[in-house]
Amino acid sequence: MTRSAWSLVVLLVAAVLVAAVAWVRAEGDAPAIAAPESFSLGKLPRALAVDLSDQGSGLRTASVTLSHAKGEAVVAQRSFSGNPLSGGGPATASLEASLDPEALGLAEGDAFLIVEARDWSWRGMLRGNLATTRIPVSVDLSPPRISVRSGLTYVRRGGAALVVYRTSEEPARDGVRVGDRHYDGIPWPAACPEGDAGCRIALFALDVDDGSDTAIRVVAEDAAGNVASARFDARVQERQTPRVPIRLSQRFLEGKIADLSDAWDLDPGDRVAAFRTINEERRRQDEARIRELVARSQRQPLWQGAFRQLYNSKVTSLFAERRVYTVDGEAVSKATHYGYDLASTAGAPITASNAGRVLFAGNLGIYGDTVLIDHGLGVVSLYGHLSIIEAKEGESVTRDQVIGRTGATGLAGGDHLHFAILVGDTYVDPREWWDARWVREHISVRMNP
Numbered sequence: 076m077t078r079s080a081w082s083l084v085v086l087l088v089a090a091v092l093v094a095a096v097a098w099v100r101a102e103g104d105a106p107a108i109a110a111p112e113s114f115s116l117g118k119l120p121r122a123l124a125v126d127l128s129d130q131g132s133g134l135r136t137a138s139v140t141l142s143h144a145k146g147e148a149v150v151a152q153r154s155f156s157g158n159p160l161s162g163g164g165p166a167t168a169s170l171e172a173s174l175d176p177e178a179l180g181l182a183e184g185d186a187f188l189i190v191e192a193r194d195w196s197w198r199g200m201l202r203g204n205l206a207t208t209r210i211p212v213s214v215d216l217s218p219p220r221i222s223v224r225s226g227l228t229y230v231r232r233g234g235a236a237l238v239v240y241r242t243s244e245e246p247a248r249d250g251v252r253v254g255d256r257h258y259d260g261i262p263w264p265a266a267c268p269e270g271d272a273g274c275r276i277a278l279f280a281l282d283v284d285d286g287s288d289t290a291i292r293v294v295a296e297d298a299a300g301n302v303a304s305a306r307f308d309a310r311v312q313e314r315q316t317p318r319v320p321i322r323l324s325q326r327f328l329e330g331k332i333a334d335l336s337d338a339w340d341l342d343p344g345d346r347v348a349a350f351r352t353i354n355e356e357r358r359r360q361d362e363a364r365i366r367e368l369v370a371r372s373q374r375q376p377l378w379q380g381a382f383r384q385l386y387n388s389k390v391t392s393l394f395a396e397r398r399v400y401t402v403d404g405e406a407v408s409k410a411t412h413y414g415y416d417l418a419s420t421a422g423a424p425i426t427a428s429n430a431g432r433v434l435f436a437g438n439l440g441i442y443g444d445t446v447l448i449d450h451g452l453g454v455v456s457l458y459g460h461l462s463i464i465e466a467k468e469g470e471s472v473t474r475d476q477v478i479g480r481t482g483a484t485g486l487a488g489g490d491h492l493h494f495a496i497l498v499g500d501t502y503v504d505p506r507e508w509w510d511a512r513w514v515r516e517h518i519s520v521r522m523n524p
């Protein structure tokens with residue numbers, strides 16, 4: 076071949092190579108933007124997170140711009156390293172914007188967030204492929220207004236109460252806050268005489284161990300995160316919590332505690348240490364499990380009227396006893412008794428204390444074979460130490476329906492029923508719920524005046 080022919084071949088090969096590179100580098104796939112479909116902004120600053128990706132040439136720049144009635148502002152911006160020749164930007168990245176309505180001078184109403192991202196492609200006159208997403212923003216700077224409708228509310232320490240209130244807008248979350256515990260509210264138009272739609276109720280409880288300065292208030296939060304709270308006239312009635320010494324017999328330590336130690340792999344050499352582990356650590360785990368179950372309580376009330384105490388039973392131990400366990404006159408452990416112990420004949424039938432749905436039926440550690448019944452609105456009854464369970468999870472039960480037989484499973488010294496009632500996370504005195512007058516005056520009349 077002649078020299079000019081060779082030059083032609085070299086030129087052609089070079090042209091093909093340039094064309095190939097150009098074809099790759101001028102890819103037309105714009106970056107992908109993953110962002111919320113809509114965004115609501117309240118009085119407090121709120122963060123927006125956007126995920127970006129580009130598999131072709133990699134990401135080059137990204138920005139978030141807020142467009143509102145009074146103008147535009149860039150609220151986040153990033154540039155990513157790479158180069159025009161080979162691309163080489165990151166395949167994924169995220170962009171975070173903090174939106175402060177006050178600093179941005181936002182007024183209530185509608186606005187938009189515009190997210191833009193470019194890649195390192197040669198397209199767009201070498202500026203890259205452009206992706207754009209528009210997110211509608213609603214700006215709501217006013218918290219809901221709360222007006223408490225029920226009057227003076229009495230609540231006993233270790234007891235429950237119901238409050239009626241109205242909110243000016245449909246809240247995203249509302250209820251009663253007691254210290255740092257939250258009790259959900261639900262819409263309940265019947266509780267307000269005018270029957271209006273903003274009427275709501277919440278059942279709450281004061282824990283036996285709540286301090287005397289524990290704040291009780293109605294709270295409501297809207298979709299934009301604006302929070303309102305309202306105090307109401309709540310009178311706390313005190314409760315006696317008698318100290319009850321319980322002697323641990325050798326028979327109990329070598330019988331029940333030996334059995335539980337075997338079942339739960341505890342040191343067989345030290346029965347007292349095993350008792351302490353069961354009474355303290357195991358109790359903590361079981362109580363945490365109960366709280367997980369209670370959190371699934373359905374919002375609508377299922378109970379009707381007063382709850383029923385176990386038929387023909389004798390109370391052998393009261394709510395809120397401060398138990399101190401002793402061995403040879405020495406205190407080895409303690410626990411508060413958050414229920415009633417009811418003794419009948421051995422293997423006596425246990426009935427549902429009110430209508431509800433079986434939330435749990437199975438073994439629950441120190442409570443042995445246990446049934447939990449959900450009565451709705453956070454009210455749950457617990458039946459422990461059963462010898463036989465005659466209820467199925469998910470089953471609806473009526474008051475007085477048989478759900479099992481008394482026994483001594485779990486940490487029980489003899490055949491009895493441990494009966495407890497929880498309102499949300501809190502154990503309350505079942506005596507209130509057994510009392511038809513208390514239920515009528517403190518709960519029913521408030522729900523349906």
Ligand SMILES: [Zn+2]
Nearest residue numbers: 414415416493
């Ligand atoms: Zn008990």
